[in-house]
Amino acid sequence: MANRAVATEQAIELQIPARAEFVALVRLVVSSLASARRVLADDRVDDLKLAVSEACTNAIEAHGAASLDDRIVVRCWEGDDRLEVSVEDRGEGFDPHSLPEHPPVTDPERLNFERGLGIPLIRTLVDEVEFETDDTGTSVRLTLYCGRLSDA
Amino acid sequence: MELGLDVTEKNGFAVLAVRGEVDVYTAPRLRERLVELVSQGKHQIVVDLEGVDFLDSTGLGVLVGGLKRLRSHDGDLTLVCTQHRILKVFEITGLTKVFSIHDSVDAAVGE
Numbered sequence: 226m227a228n229r230a231v232a233t234e235q236a237i238e239l240q241i242p243a244r245a246e247f248v249a250l251v252r253l254v255v256s257s258l259a260s261a262r263r264v265l266a267d268d269r270v271d272d273l274k275l276a277v278s279e280a281c282t283n284a285i286e287a288h289g290a291a292s293l294d295d296r297i298v299v300r301c302w303e304g305d306d307r308l309e310v311s312v313e314d315r316g317e318g319f320d321p322h323s324l325p326e327h328p329p330v331t332d333p334e335r336l337n338f339e340r341g342l343g344i345p346l347i348r349t350l351v352d353e354v355e356f357e358t359d360d361t362g363t364s365v366r367l368t369l370y371c372g373r374l375s376d377a
Numbered sequence: 378m379e380l381g382l383d384v385t386e387k388n389g390f391a392v393l394a395v396r397g398e399v400d401v402y403t404a405p406r407l408r409e410r411l412v413e414l415v416s417q418g419k420h421q422i423v424v425d426l427e428g429v430d431f432l433d434s435t436g437l438g439v440l441v442g443g444l445k446r447l448r449s450h451d452g453d454l455t456l457v458c459t460q461h462r463i464l465k466v467f468e469i470t471g472l473t474k475v476f477s478i479h480d481s482v483d484a485a486v487g488e
Contacts, residue, residue: 245402252398252431271462278433282401330471336445339438342470346434349469 287316396428399436420452
């Protein structure tokens with residue numbers, strides 16, 4: 226798998242079993258790191274927490290769909306002006322540019338769609354998101370710049 | 378991880394107070410509770426999100442599914458939420474236009 230996501234020596238790495246109950250732990254670790262060591266506004270910590278959670282949920286579902294026992298790898302890295310988190314799975318990959326679109330929210334048909342909100346949420350919540358994906362896995366890299374104002 | 382799901386009756390509405398984190402792990406319990414209420418004939422449901430610390434897309438999906446189920450019984454599912462970080466998730470996804478969101482349970486049940 227192509228992998229240039231957050232692969233520095235200083236990265237903190239967390240490996241979790243690909244099971245739903247571990248996503249809360251990742252949220253806890255990432256948000257603690259973000260709030261303890263950076264001047265990051267609380268609402269931006271919330272944004273990161275949700276984005277990381279969505280990425281982990283997708284990774285766990287990808288392993289579930291492919292019946293894989295491999296762990297999900299989460300790496301966190303702090304730069305001078307940014308916090309980066311990558312979430313890597315060994316699932317079968319997907320095309321981030323051809324996700325099915327939902328009907329408009331004013332359309333009653335919208336209620337037929339319970340899924341598919343994770344990636345649009347990720348894109349909105351963080352400053353940069355990069356998907357590297359092929360049939361051997363997916364790496365989602367999320368970047369949050371410190372000091373940048375959120376949606377003021 | 379605990380997910381609090383307490384049901385009370387108010388003014389003819391079933392009020393489901395959710396406490397804790399709603400994510401891929403806990404959302405199925407919220408779904409089960411909603412399905413159970415609908416099967417008991419509760420078709421006017423208020424989901425009180427004031428005790429929720431975290432809500433992700435899985436939780437949104439369960440609420441959308443609940444609303445759909447209730448609409449098919451001529452009922453409704455409305456929400457109580459004043460927390461900025463939770464409201465934000467509804468705003469980003471456009472779901473503020475799908476749900477009626479109230480400031481209090483009293484407002485939601487029309488008291």
